Amino acid sequence: MESEEVKEKIKEMGAHLVGIASVNHFRNAPKGHRPSDFLPNSKSVIVVGLRVPLAIVETIPSPFYEAMYDRVNEELSSLVYRVASYLEREGFDAFPIDPDEPDYLRDVKVLEEGETFKIKMFASLSHRHAAVLAGLGEFTPASYVVVPELGPRVRFASVITSAPLEPDPPLKNEFTWGLICKPEKCGYACIKACPVKALPGNGTVDHYKCRKYRGPQIYTMNYFKEIVKLQKIPPRIRKLIVPPNYRSPAAQLCGKCLKACPIGREK
Numbered sequence: 001m002e003s004e005e006v007k008e009k010i011k012e013m014g015a016h017l018v019g020i021a022s023v024n025h026f027r028n029a030p031k032g033h034r035p036s037d038f039l040p041n042s043k044s045v046i047v048v049g050l051r052v053p054l055a056i057v058e059t060i061p062s063p064f065y066e067a068m069y070d071r072v073n074e075e076l077s078s079l080v081y082r083v084a085s086y087l088e089r090e091g092f093d094a095f096p097i098d099p100d101e102p103d104y105l106r107d108v109k110v111l112e113e114g115e116t117f118k119i120k121m122f123a124s125l126s127h128r129h130a131a132v133l134a135g136l137g138e139f140t141p142a143s144y145v146v147v148p149e150l151g152p153r154v155r156f157a158s159v160i161t162s163a164p165l166e167p168d169p170p171l172k173n174e175f176t177w178g179l180i181c182k183p184e185k186c187g188y189a190c191i192k193a194c195p196v197k198a199l200p201g202n203g204t205v206d207h208y209k210c211r212k213y214r215g216p217q218i219y220t221m222n223y224f225k226e227i228v229k230l231q232k233i234p235p236r237i238r239k240l241i242v243p244p245n246y247r248s249p250a251a252q253l254c255g256k257c258l259k260a261c262p263i264g265r266e267k
């Protein structure tokens with residue numbers, strides 16, 4: 001199977017961006033979050049991206065953005081399903097990973113207790129890292145990924161596959177910024193835009209501050225501590241145990257950091 005042919009096919013399915021990473025590039029990912037943890041014979045990770053319309057991002061914060069965020073996620077879920085089906089028809093194994101997942105499926109660690117309560121959250125597979133490894137973009141001080149023509153206004157999902165595809169070269173070999181994202185030019189607009197200082201500017205995000213701003217009643221310390229307790233339970237049966245309000249909390253989105261980024265605004 002030729003990589004270019006596969007990417008062309010996936011673009012015909014509707015992907016705006018497609019990149020391919022070798023599973024070897026994920027060797028430094030935390031245990032339980034590597035492609036081989038989902039598909040033992042995996043060789044490649046195909047990352048697809050769909051743009052979020054700029055005019056919608058300009059309305060942040062708004063119900064239009066909330067609706068579009070869900071819509072793009074649904075489209076991505078459907079897209080990775082179609083990509084996986086195509087790979088299976090070609091005789092390979094494929095494991096599609098949705099763009100988003102409920103918190104109870106994530107790894108949550110409490111880093112600090114008390115007033116400076118701090119948590120770290122890991123998705124099953126980091127689509128952001130996968131996108132960078134597949135040559136689609138680079139990390140930023142705000143922890144999101146930017147791509148040359150769209151800035152951060154793109155969402156990603158991935159398909160892990162046994163197909164031995166030729167990988168795309170990463171734009172750079174570290175998870176840092178400087179090629180596309182130039183903070184000295186914008187004056188760290190993303191960091192300044194955060195109303196609760198949840199972005200220290202070192203490429204991380206204070207998940208607790210960010211979530212608490214978006215849903216103070218939902219994202220309490222107890223909410224996260226309960227999820228930490230679930231970590232010992234295999235993900236496939238967690239849903240049977242978590243309380244209903246942990247399954248689909250209806251918190252608001254924010255996205256002010258994303259809206260502030262100037263990359264990709266030029267026509």
Ligand code: SF4
Pocket residue numbers: 193194195196197198199205209210211213254255256257258
């Ligand atoms: S989404 Fe909002 S609260 Fe969260 S880091 Fe960005 S600007 Fe801050």
Ligand code: SF4
Pocket residue numbers: 140141142146180181182183186187188189190191260261262263
């Ligand atoms: S706002 Fe500036 S520092 Fe932040 S991601 Fe965009 S270019 Fe980089």
